[in-house]
């Protein structure tokens with residue numbers, strides 16, 4: 076396999092106005108501007124192979140979008156080197172655009188008032204896709220999803236799920252070597268999320284497209300990514316496969332319980348009762364993360380049983396979401 080993206084010691088800094096507080100401060104800002112430097116990406120290096128699906132993860136403000144903007148040529152690095160299929164992206168933006176496709180969450184890049192097929196035809200002209208390739212792509216799309224009914228529908232009349240699907244198909248239409256997907260399943264229901272993930276997986280397999288995925292949805296990560304890269308405060312925390320990561324947290328299990336009463340409120344109570352444990356709640360379960368090197372699950376369950384009426388329980392391996400949360404909190408030694 077060949078390396079399609081090479082990133083070496085990349086730093087990106089922004090100069091931002093240091094705003095002073097209050098009216099007096101604002102007036103002072105008008106006359107003497109005081110700037111500070113924000114380092115959004117701090118010495119990042121990684122190589123990505125053709126055909127990989129990489130989850131690029133990190134909390135809000137970690138520097139993910141800034142890195143992707145540098146890979147797409149929108150921003151120039153302050154220092155360091157980025158090569159995308161042999162090109163320096165910000166110096167060869169047009170050439171780079173031919174090689175990449177992008178989908179940014181809920182912001183559609185399709186022509187709002189036009190039927191999807193007209194957007195596809197415009198993209199065919201823009202990217203100069205030969206007829207045979209375009210027809211081949213539509214055939215492939217038809218075999219993966221039922222696009223027939225979508226093709227003649229105006230984008231503004233589509234549901235969010237249909238629009239996301241159409242956006243993904245549009246991003247892959249010119250057969251780019253790399254597709255950047257930013258929160259591709261945000262706001263979708265469970266079955267649409269599954270459909271979108273299956274589509275991305277199939278397109279990656281069929282076309283050997285490299286996919287860089289930024290998401291806060293760990294379902295996306297579990298379904299799609301062999302490799303994850305985690306950054307926080309601009310610095311790289313982790314770059315390896317997800318199983319390897321779970322190995323670090325092998326002694327952790329998630330104890331899931333159902334109790335009587337409002338689960339979120341009960342979880343708050345449990346959080347106070349066992350402050351050393353990570354406790355979370357969704358609509359169905361309260362989850363308590365237990366490090367079995369330190370505590371026995373049965374002891375934790377016994378403790379909770381004293382103050383809560385437990386109706387059901389499950390024991391699970393640590394989830395991807397919890398692994399990543401722990402890395403944000405503690406890092407990987």
Ligand SMILES: Nc1ncnc2c1ncn2[C@@H]1O[C@H](COP(=O)(O)OP(=O)(O)OP(=O)(O)O)[C@@H](O)[C@H]1O
Pocket residue numbers: 089090091113114115133134135136137138139140141142
């Ligand atoms: N154009 C800009 N000017 C000044 N600061 C910026 C600019 N773009 C980003 N930053 C800062 O750089 C840091 C990283 O931002 P970035 O948008 O890359 O994070 P992110 O990981 O994509 O976050 P999110 O998940 O919220 O989208 C933040 O502190 C942000 O405020």
